[in-house]
Amino acid sequence: MNAIFRYLKSKIHVLLFIFLEIFCISAIVRYNIYQSAFYFNNTKAFSAKMHEANIAMFDYFSLFKKNEALFNENIQLRRQLKDNFLIQPKQEFTINDTVYKQRYEYVSAKVITNSINNANNFITLNRGSSSGISKGMGVFCPSGVIGTVMEVSNNYCIVLSVLNIKNQIVPKIKEMNNTKGFIEWLGKDPNFVTLNKINKYEDIKVGYHVVTSPYSNSLPENIPIGTVQTIEKSTKESFYKINVRLAVDFGSISDVCIVKNLFKKELEELQNTPQILNFNK
């Protein structure tokens, strides 16, 4: 203790100097208008910047949670989309009115395993029959179509990816607003699929958007599949060979949506009634 006091006594002129300088600087900042404006502007900007950096840092750490929350919100919103509802005109009313009935419901899921290099690619999701998932349900992510559910266990399901040579999707070309042909993957490039059976006399152009068709039982209408990249005409065949660039980057999917079609069972039952099945026989 004594040593500290002795040391301080030997440095008292420095302490006095520092004390007086602080006094002077506080006086400068306090009583000179220009200097005080400069000081307060800069300290405010500095503290604001510090605050910003702080927030940015914590934002980064909470990104995962926020992403999840946003995704859930998206699903909530999607449930309210017009496409989910079946329009039932009620002509019994004197006023011409329509009533919306919910057709699609969405369940969020996370990708557990994913592959893009094989000829038959499958994706495993963390939802199963306990969440109400069943075979044949469509799967998509915000940027586009992923595939259809193939196998379901209690807590997991396996999705037949678009990048699977056995997968076939019925597409609609948005600009032409008609449903023609089908989408097929040839098993080579995970960024491209082929659009087959489009007649040579159709007026299709590069850049047209390919989306899901309204005739699908598993997916809602207008979910993007991709855009037309190249169009080849062959003299032998009467169809174009069209390359479609996929909207989804299959290498980096993590959050997806599973679609429940609430009328699917009813539709299938109706379509599979013995009268219809035996009609052609």
Add this chain to the structure above:
Amino acid sequence: MIGDIFKHLGLLLLLVVIQILVLDNINFGNSLAFLFQPQIVIMFVLLLPANINHIWLIIIAFFAGLLLDSLCNTYGINAAIFTLIGFLRFYFTADVENEISGRDEDKKIWTSKKSKVWKWTYFLGFIVLYQFLFVLIDTLGKNFFTLGFWAIIVSSIVTFFLILILEDLLFKPSKS
């Protein structure tokens, strides 16, 4: 001792009066007026006795700056610079008193005890430091290279010569 105190007090008053009544009122009225801002009160701090206690040097410099501030409406700027100069000055002048004065014994002011070059560097160095800090704090670096820099150079040179002349007038070696 008491005579010394009064001598320095008188010097301070004289310098403040010259500064406030004469130098601050000189205005060339043209676009180069900003170049002429001599500040001679710094001479008081530079001419305090060489063997003065460091603490007293700092305190006296501080109050001299405060006096100048209260008369020039530059609250705290001069006091801050004077305190710094008082703090630094000690390290340059502490050993002057030990200098063998030789034939300069009759000289009344200690600044001449060392060589003339030392004296000029001592004056000019602290004057430039003072002018630099004054311009820097006063304008906070605004237009420094277009206006402030040249103001520092011109004002420092003018102040330097004013202080040399004043010192020569006030502390003339008596001819015995």
